[in-house]
Amino acid sequence: MIEGLQYFIQGLTGFLQPLTLLYVLGATQLGIIVGMLPGLTATMGVALMTTLTFKMETSNAVLILVCMYVGAIYGGSRSAILLNIPGTPANAATAVDGYPLAKQGRAGRAIGIATTGSFIGSAIGMLMLAFFTPILGNFALSFLSYEFTWLAIFGIVICGNLTAPKDPLKGWIAGFAGLFVAMIGMEGIHAYIRFSFGTVAMSGGISLIPAMVGVFGFSEIIAVMKHPKMEVVKTKIERVIPRPREILKYAKTIVRSGIVGTFIGAVPGVGEDIAAWVSYDMAKRTSKDGHKFGTGVVEGLIAAETGNNACVAGAMIPVLALAIPGSAPAAVLLAAMFIHGVRPGPLIMIEFPEFVYQVVAMVLLASTAMLILGLSMVRVLVKVLMVPRTKLMPIIFVLCVIGSFAIQARLFDVGVMVVFGIIGYYMREMEYPVAPLVLGIILGGLLDKSLRRALILSDGNILPFFTRPICAVIAAITILTIVSRMAWFARLVAGLRKGIRTLLGRGKEAT
Amino acid sequence: MEERNMPRADFVTSLILITFGSSVLITSLRMPRLEEQQVNPFSVPGLVPGLLGVLIAFLGIVLLVRSIVQKGYRLDISGETTRGFLAAETTRRFALTILLSVAYAMGMLGRMPYPLATGLYIFVFIVIFEYRRGVSLLSQWKRILLAAGIAAAASGAVTGVFRYAFFVTLPR
Numbered sequence: 236m237i238e239g240l241q242y243f244i245q246g247l248t249g250f251l252q253p254l255t256l257l258y259v260l261g262a263t264q265l266g267i268i269v270g271m272l273p274g275l276t277a278t279m280g281v282a283l284m285t286t287l288t289f290k291m292e293t294s295n296a297v298l299i300l301v302c303m304y305v306g307a308i309y310g311g312s313r314s315a316i317l318l319n320i321p322g323t324p325a326n327a328a329t330a331v332d333g334y335p336l337a338k339q340g341r342a343g344r345a346i347g348i349a350t351t352g353s354f355i356g357s358a359i360g361m362l363m364l365a366f367f368t369p370i371l372g373n374f375a376l377s378f379l380s381y382e383f384t385w386l387a388i389f390g391i392v393i394c395g396n397l398t399a400p401k402d403p404l405k406g407w408i409a410g411f412a413g414l415f416v417a418m419i420g421m422e423g424i425h426a427y428i429r430f431s432f433g434t435v436a437m438s439g440g441i442s443l444i445p446a447m448v449g450v451f452g453f454s455e456i457i458a459v460m461k462h463p464k465m466e467v468v469k470t471k472i473e474r475v476i477p478r479p480r481e482i483l484k485y486a487k488t489i490v491r492s493g494i495v496g497t498f499i500g501a502v503p504g505v506g507e508d509i510a511a512w513v514s515y516d517m518a519k520r521t522s523k524d525g526h527k528f529g530t531g532v533v534e535g536l537i538a539a540e541t542g543n544n545a546c547v548a549g550a551m552i553p554v555l556a557l558a559i560p561g562s563a564p565a566a567v568l569l570a571a572m573f574i575h576g577v578r579p580g581p582l583i584m585i586e587f588p589e590f591v592y593q594v595v596a597m598v599l600l601a602s603t604a605m606l607i608l609g610l611s612m613v614r615v616l617v618k619v620l621m622v623p624r625t626k627l628m629p630i631i632f633v634l635c636v637i638g639s640f641a642i643q644a645r646l647f648d649v650g651v652m653v654v655f656g657i658i659g660y661y662m663r664e665m666e667y668p669v670a671p672l673v674l675g676i677i678l679g680g681l682l683d684k685s686l687r688r689a690l691i692l693s694d695g696n697i698l699p700f701f702t703r704p705i706c707a708v709i710a711a712i713t714i715l716t717i718v719s720r721m722a723w724f725a726r727l728v729a730g731l732r733k734g735i736r737t738l739l740g741r742g743k744e745a746t
Numbered sequence: 747m748e749e750r751n752m753p754r755a756d757f758v759t760s761l762i763l764i765t766f767g768s769s770v771l772i773t774s775l776r777m778p779r780l781e782e783q784q785v786n787p788f789s790v791p792g793l794v795p796g797l798l799g800v801l802i803a804f805l806g807i808v809l810l811v812r813s814i815v816q817k818g819y820r821l822d823i824s825g826e827t828t829r830g831f832l833a834a835e836t837t838r839r840f841a842l843t844i845l846l847s848v849a850y851a852m853g854m855l856g857r858m859p860y861p862l863a864t865g866l867y868i869f870v871f872i873v874i875f876e877y878r879r880g881v882s883l884l885s886q887w888k889r890i891l892l893a894a895g896i897a898a899a900a901s902g903a904v905t906g907v908f909r910y911a912f913f914v915t916l917p918r
Contacts, residue, residue, distance in 0.1 A: 287912050404812075408763065408805050411798055415770060418795045425780060427791040430773065453847070460843045460875075461836045626893075629871035630900050632847050633864050636855070637908055637916065644915045649851045657844065665755050683794045690788035 239365065242592035249593075250298065250600055262299040263604035264612070266306020268619055270322045271314050274459040274631050277307035277323050277507070278451040281567040282444050283634050285574065286641040293575040298597045300571055304564050305357060305601035308507050308547055309609060312349040312540055314620055316342060325507030325546075328515040328539035335531035343613065347477040348533055349540045350609035352489065355482075356541035357602035359493030360500065360548025364555075365595045367501070369588075371556035375581035380689035381699050385709040386503075387414075387682035390559060391675055392716050394504030398668035403720050405667045413675015414682060416441050423684045436647040443570050443676055445639035445648040446655045450669045451563065452635040453656025456628050458663060476610050485534050488518050489541050496542035500549020504674030506562030507543040507550075514542025548598050555579050555591050559678065563670055566677055574642070753818030760810035767803025771796055839875070846871050855917040863917075865901035869893050 250259070262284065269280035284303045288296035311322030316333035329349060336345040378386070391414065395406025419430045420440025431437035482489070492514035499510040518538035519528045528535045550561030551568070558580040560566035572579055577590060584591065639652035659669050693699045700706055718724045774796035779787065813819070831837055850867035857863075872893035878886060908914040 286914055287908070290913050404805060404808060408802065408809070411801050411805065415795065415798045415802065418798065422791050424789050425783070425785060425791060427777070427780070429777065429791055429795060456847070457840060457843050460839050623876075625872055625875040626896055628843075629846075629868045630904075632850075633868065633900070633904055636851055637904070637914065640917055641908075641914045646856050646917060649855065649917075653848055653851050665759060666752065686794055687789045690793075691786045695788050 238588075239369065239592055242589040243365065243595055246589065246593035246596035247599065249294070250596060255295065255298070256600075258295060258299055259302050259600050259604050260608065262302035263306040263601055264608050266303040267310035267313070267605070267608060267612075269303065270307035270310020270312075270326075271619060272622075272627065272631075273314060273318075273320050273322055274455050274624070274628055275307075275322075276451050276455060277304055277311075277325070277564040278447055278567055279455075279631075279635070279638070280304075280307045281564045281571070282448050282452075283638045285444065285567060285571040286638050288571075289574070289641065293577060294593060296575055297568070297572065297577070297594070298600070300568055301594065301597040302601040302604060304568065305544070305547055305598065305605055306608075307564070308543055309350070309353040309540075309605050312353070313346065313613075316345045316349065317620060323507070325511055325543040326539075327508060328511040328543075329536060331515070331529050331539070332532050332535035333539075335529070336533070336536065339531050341531070344477065344533075345536060346613055347610060348481070348537055350606060351477050351482055352492075352537040352540035353544040353609070354602050354606040355489050356493045356496055356544035356546075357548060357598060357605070359490065359541075360497045360545035361595055361598040361602065363494070363497040363545075364548040364552055364598065365592065368552050368555050368591050369584050371552060372581050372584040372591075375557055378581065378705065379703075380685040380692060381703055381706050382709065383681055383685040384689055384700065385706050385713065386557070386559065387678040387685065389709050389713045389716075390503035390678050391671060392713050393502055394674050395668070395671045396716050396720065397502070397505045397509050398670045399666070402666065405665075406671050409662065409667045409669065410671030410675045413672040413677075414679040416446070416672075416676045417679020418683065423680060424687060436645070439643075439645075439647075441651055441676065442643065442648055443673075444567065444642055445651040446676055447563065447567060447673055448635050448638045449652035449655030449657075450659035450662075450673060452638070453632065453652060454659030454663060454669070456632055456635070457656065457660045459624055460628055481533070482537075485537050488522070488534055488538050491517060491521075492538045492541035493545040496545030497549035497552075499542075500546035500561045500565075501552045503553060503559050503561060503678075504563075504566075504670050506564070506670060507546040510546035510549070511539040511543040515539045544602075551594060551598075555583055555594060556581065559681075560674070563673055566673060569677070753813045753816035754821055755818075756809055756813040756816075757818035757821070760806045760813055763806030763809065764803050767799045767801070767806055770799030771803065772799075774799055842874060846874065858918075860916050860918060861901045861905045864904060865897045867897075868900055869897035872896060 250256075265284075266277075266280055269275045270277060280303045281300050284300050288299050291299070307323060308325050311326035312329045312333065314320050314322040315326040315330035316337050319330050319334040321327045321330050333345045333349065336342065391410035392407065395410045396403045397406075399406030399409075417440075420438060421428050428438045495514050495517060496510040499505055499513055500507070515528075515535055515538050518534055519525045522528070522532075522534050524532055524534065546562065547564075550565035553559045553561045554565050554569045554572075556579075558569060558578075560569050569579060578586065635652060635656075636649050639648045640646065642648070659672075662669055662672065689700070701710055774792035777790065777792035777795075779785075779790050846867065850863065854863035854867065873890055876889055876893070877883070883890075905916065909916050
């Protein structure tokens with residue numbers, strides 16, 4: 236604990252240089268703009284910044300990416316409140332009460348509350364990141380190939396389940412399709428080239444960043460070009476800085492949303508949009524004004540924004556401890572760390588423990604910059620939302636092309652981006668979530684190697700996959716996650732509940 | 747997509763998934779077992795893709811059964827619905843966005859200097875989407891001039907910032 240604090244202070248003081256602070260402010264501001272603009276998501280922003288920071292020193296590069304991530308997740312609240320169009324999916328829940336508040340002439344108040352909620356959410360997430368990452372990392376040191384196999388499968392199943400609540404079957408299909416995409420190219424044990432169809436380009440496999448830029452960037456551009464024109468709420472932006480007692484009034488909601496958001500962030504592939512909705516939903520169920528949610532209730536707005544920003548730090552817990560992303564932007568952050576020579580995973584607490592606390596310091600700096608910029612640049616930045624889509628979208632596509640091309644300098648990657656963009660668009664139209672597809676691409680390599688190694692170790696015996704203690708727990712949770720969505724299971728649980736109630740009722744009568 | 751059309755979409759998608767999953771399985775079974783290298787049979791390259799092929803085909807069958815129960819096999823494709831779809835404004839915007847972007851990314855890049863390709867793409871995109879039908883092109887000269895200005899500025903800024911300020915590799 237003391238050592239961790241020492242690393243944190245060292246990391247923080249190392250970043251307190253004029254140029255570094257300029258990077259923090261610039262990257263966070265750019266992140267807020269990226270988040271605000273429909274058509275640009277946090278994932279896209281982090282992917283583009285990975286390209287820009289490619290030649291920078293590692294800690295500065297990761298700092299800029301973290302600032303972009305934090306800024307973008309917060310920035311989407313601006314367009315959610317003023318346009319009723321969330322700038323990123325993470326801000327969809329913000330629009331529900333934020334936009335009505337803006338229509339009531341309280342846009343400034345809504346923005347101020349969203350900003351403060353985001354900052355506190357980030358701070359709670361940051362504390363949990365500092366506390367849980369070393370614990371999870373040390374725990375994961377005992378994982379063998381069996382556990383990693385189940386972790387990969389569990390990641391896909393839970394991500395598919397939570398990102399497609401109406402139809403988890405589609406989430407699982409997307410996830411397994413993503414796992415297949417990772418099979419293309421040279422496999423990791425015998426260097427055999429799979430599914431290349433004789434082409435040299437395909438032998439190198441499908442790179443993550445072009446696929447992500449396509450699925451999140453190009454598909455979004457296609458979708459935005461079909462939308463009706465946006466109308467910015469013509470409201471006077473009055474007082475933005477909220478009163479402290481207004482925030483203290485919702486302290487319980489803020490803390491709960493922060494904790495919930497962080498935990499959801501730590502679940503592989505489940506990102507800020509789910510964190511925001513779950514936090515919002517919990518606030519609605521527990522609030523005495525729950526029936527008024529959706530009409531401009533401050534508590535709903537603060538729950539959504541606290542939850543989604545807490546998720547940012549939460550998503551970094553499995554990135555650092557397990558090299559498994561907690562969300563889509565975290566997946567790009569993970570890829571960027573590998574590009575810069577950082578090796579996240581269970582060994583990070585042994586090889587680079589100081590890096591974990593540097594990331595905590597980065598989240599603190601990014602959140603502070605977000606608070607300052609969020610409360611001070613409101614009126615100026617509203618004008619950014621007035622830029623017509625027809626002028627903005629082609630420029631965003633140009634950035635998508637650069638983001639795909641630059642890492643490996645292959646036009647093939649631009650082609651991958653285009654193809655995945657079209658696939659991503661159709662997936663949205665058919666109500667397939669894209670997050671499991673992306674998570675599948677990331678976890679495919681891990682599943683492939685771990686499953687085969689585990690079978691070699693056990694000589695084809697599948698019993699260890701179910702009898703090893705950690706495997707048994709992960710397997711049970713995975714199977715429960717799948718069956719819990721089936722009608723027969725719901726009937727079974729309802730029957731059991733009724734039976735238990737009857738028994739207890741009879742027991743009370745007897746006494 | 748409207749809810750009532752989803753079973754039909756699911757029916758078509760499930761057939762694609764079953765075909766895809768089966769193809770992956772067949773290709774995986776055809777992959778070499780590398781016996782001459784005396785590798786462990788549980789480490790053969792086709793193992794995991796084969797399992798994924800089976801899973802995807804299975805989930806496709808589940809989706810197919812569900813869509814049949816919801817009568818998704820009644821595709822109701824007629825000349826009228828096809829004409830309506832093709833004539834819709836959203837279809838036109840969708841097709842134009844993809845066509846222009848694919849032409850830029852796959853057709854122009856690498857074949858002409860990057861700033862020229864980028865400027866041309868942005869210019870054509872803005873002009874086509876902002877063009878007002880029924881009004882002559884010449885009378886919209888202010889719109890065209892603005893589009894040219896934005897295209898030149900954006901192309902120049904992007905090339906300058908990425909290539910010369912941050913030393914990022916751009917296409918030719």
